[in-house]
Amino acid sequence: MHKPLRNLVLSLAGALALVASAPGWSQGSDLLGRINANKEITIATEARYAPFEYVDNGKIVGYDADLMAYVLKSLPDVKVKQLDLPFQGLLPGLDAKRFDIVVTAVTVNKDRASHFAFTLPVADATTGVLLRSNETSIKSPDDLNGKIVGSQTGSAQLQALIALDKKLKDAGGPGLKQIKQYVAFDEAYADLAVGRLDAVAQSLANLGPLMKSRPGVFAVLPQTIGPKSYFAWVVRKDADSASLLKLFSDGIARANQDGTMKKLQQKWFGSTMDVPTELPAPSI
Template sequence: MKLTRFSFAACWAMLVTASAFSTTAHSADLLERIKEAKVMTIATEARYAPFEYVENNKIVGYDVDLMNHILAKSLPGVKVDQLDLPFQGILPGLDAKKFDFVITAVTVNKQRVDHFAFTAPIAESTVALLKRAKDNSITSPDDLSGKVVGTQTGSGQLQVLQAFDQKLKASGKPGIKEIKQYVAFDEAYVDLANGRLDGVAQSLSNLGPLIKARPGVFATLPEMLGPKTYFGWVGRKDADSASLVKLFQDGIIEANKDGTMKALQQKWFGFTMNVPATPMPAPAL
């Protein structure tokens, strides 16, 4: 078939338009693709009350309410596909791009912040020691020498507990007899109540509601096991995810400044926390 000058020009224009469309589609970042698809896939661990847990076949909690508050303002009309996963698979899954973002309580530490993009703090995650209320053999963290203490596999609490064990040994004490690791904290609480553990290393913000729900069963030590730390939400540390991380970061800081965060903390924890309304501080852990 012979191409006329007109048909050649028309074909060329079509190719240029298609190329421009392809380039635009390819250059759209994660946030733009979410807006276009009107759906965002997030990961959470729904066995971490009161941050997130399942009630009447629905994931509820502090993180869920804070997320919905932010999305109602920033991404109206976008549906959230929320995956409930074991904590141990959440950060590897984010790395593998199995979902867009992590909205669950993740303790910031140096290793994680080097690899992932954390939002501003959503709550304090400083680690305390949960014990049985009537166990008078543990009155300070030093009493954990020779004891069996549980915590969650792969968690920031595990890192704090292991560091505290090394501190005990460095001071000439025997150290913790055994650190038992669990997939979820609920299993550790059961073993503690039944006497199979002497203590559980967990973030203080989680323990207030637990103690209130089971009066006379559990208590905490007044002294913390590690340095002050914070929970944040997590995205991938790349240019593609940068605008989505910023959207959540800006929303968290605004919710902190306007009182929404404290109102949600009062609702879910029964107390409020003074967390900085800034990007995540450099971790001490």
């Protein structure tokens, strides 16, 4: 081999060896590979959604937090960097690659599923209607005609409320008097309690623990609004995130099968719920 050519080959080989040995890099590396190499995963959460996740003594706790800890046993050497952010910033931040996965109660719907990938379901997300306990004029969703109802900005529960408003109007009623949007559900609960709202649209899974924590303040309408839906966690919809999605979904499946999920539901909700072992096609 000519000396210049030989030197070029050796230089290229050395460069490739140096790159291959760099931290976080490997041939065919994906997001999970980089997480393992860097020994850190960045997770985004909205810790104002009890009992799924909330802050207690400076620590994020709740159903999702416990389930996440169970799933992350598959990554024993990886440190968790968890960010507490407003719900409205979670999916845009994931899209912008500011974190690796969203672990919070995100309702699976058609719009989100067209752009993001969801894990297996972690809980029922069907929308219910929260009332004051002394409310006597609202006995069915039809009675929400002319009422002021609140929900969280950007939530699937807000979309269910908008759909209900259209349904009421299509049936010849006046529809909702006003739909008020809130950054967090706690603000809506406070306005409902003092009479600034007539009702709040929220997932049933959240409403039981809320009423237990504030006895005598609230009641739940017997009928739900909108179709059956589920909460899941979210990653980017690309090949780079596919193995991370599988790791989390496999962990959720184990928790569902070995009874861990039911134990955590009993702990955080005071009851259990059926969660499918596959992700159903969203109907909303």
